[in-house]
Amino acid sequence: MFGRKVFGLVALATGVASAPAKRQAPSGVPDYVLKYAPVVYLHGQDPYMPSDLNTHLSHTTPEVNFNAVFAPNPLDINSLNQLGGDVYLTSNDDITTNPEWLKGVRPDGNGKTEGTTAAVIVNDKGDGTVDAFYMYFYTYNWGGEVLGLSSLNFGNHVGDWEHTMVRFSNGNPEYVWYSQHANGQAFKYSVTEKYSDNLRPIAYSANGSHANYAITGTHDHTIPNFNLPGGVLEDHTAKDIFWDPLQSSLFYKYDAGANSFTAYDGTSPVNWLSFTGRWGDEEYPTSDKRQVKIFGQAKYSSGPTGPEDKQLNRSNVCPDNGNDCILRGILVPRSVELDAKVFAEDVVQR
Ligand SMILES: *[C@@H]1O[C@H](CO)[C@@H](O)[C@H](O)[C@H]1NC(C)=O
Numbered sequence: 001m002f003g004r005k006v007f008g009l010v011a012l013a014t015g016v017a018s019a020p021a022k023r024q025a026p027s028g029v030p031d032y033v034l035k036y037a038p039v040v041y042l043h044g045q046d047p048y049m050p051s052d053l054n055t056h057l058s059h060t061t062p063e064v065n066f067n068a069v070f071a072p073n074p075l076d077i078n079s080l081n082q083l084g085g086d087v088y089l090t091s092n093d094d095i096t097t098n099p100e101w102l103k104g105v106r107p108d109g110n111g112k113t114e115g116t117t118a119a120v121i122v123n124d125k126g127d128g129t130v131d132a133f134y135m136y137f138y139t140y141n142w143g144g145e146v147l148g149l150s151s152l153n154f155g156n157h158v159g160d161w162e163h164t165m166v167r168f169s170n171g172n173p174e175y176v177w178y179s180q181h182a183n184g185q186a187f188k189y190s191v192t193e194k195y196s197d198n199l200r201p202i203a204y205s206a207n208g209s210h211a212n213y214a215i216t217g218t219h220d221h222t223i224p225n226f227n228l229p230g231g232v233l234e235d236h237t238a239k240d241i242f243w244d245p246l247q248s249s250l251f252y253k254y255d256a257g258a259n260s261f262t263a264y265d266g267t268s269p270v271n272w273l274s275f276t277g278r279w280g281d282e283e284y285p286t287s288d289k290r291q292v293k294i295f296g297q298a299k300y301s302s303g304p305t306g307p308e309d310k311q312l313n314r315s316n317v318c319p320d321n322g323n324d325c326i327l328r329g330i331l332v333p334r335s336v337e338l339d340a341k342v343f344a345e346d347v348v349q350r
């Protein structure tokens, strides 16, 4: 990382080092994990930006079956592992009032968000293959509207973990995974759109749902187990707001054998990664007047589990979900028809 060293020297020489500058990645993080880390473009109409983990936690109460349970004080990423796997971190506010903290933190002109909004988790498989997971956190997921009708707005939830993953082979980026709802898409690194440095792939975060796409535009998506014709539920991505998650990340090494995490800097909190509960409210029952349920789809669904639950030791580039893992060799949008097609440029992992 020649460029980084130069920056460090210049900063030292001019005394800039004490300024509230960029958070630098700790030493020990493989340089290719930083060099090829995806950058994210957020949608300009998205009110729900990335969120600082501790700010999120400070607005929640641990609940089980809608009843408050023991909560450490303060509840933060140092104490989160004291909670059980049955816990839902439940909003202290009625989320239908759209409180400010749901909106997270907007990146500044350099793409930096205040606080810790992301985590990088590296799984070195020991055979030259390294999977680097770039985890992105948002406090609120707005699920979108079927046919664009506000009366058919489903899948909103508190807490939203999304990720991209770059698979490296001997330090070379080979494939990029983009998480989208229950599944996602994988592309050869070589065909992905790159940031201005021609190295870092771009992930476009969809308005509200924060599903990650390789291209801008409109993307059909389906609700799992809910067959809708193409086009009725769409994600929208655009090259609007630049976010560089690396500047607000914590960095961890993952040991698959022990299912354990180590902070590269030796000091960042680690135990929050072993919290197996949910990062948001439990799906409200239909007796709750905020809830709407049509065709089995809830307007407010349950919050997600955290990074540990994203198949960090997956063997294919895609998580194992029963589908073939198509590694696209051309940039294609997501659609019901295209999803079933395999092109000559693609590689299929079974
Ligand atoms: C983006 O999401 C907001 C609600 O969060 C919605 O009002 C707006 O219409 C959406 N825009 C697009 C282009 O999807």
Ligand SMILES: *[C@@H]1O[C@H](CO)[C@@H](O)[C@H](O)[C@H]1NC(C)=O
Pocket: 125, 256, 257, 258, 313, 314, 315
């Ligand atoms: C992790 O994945 C590799 C294959 O990629 C496999 O050989 C290994 O057994 C897995 N480890 C665990 C603990 O599941």
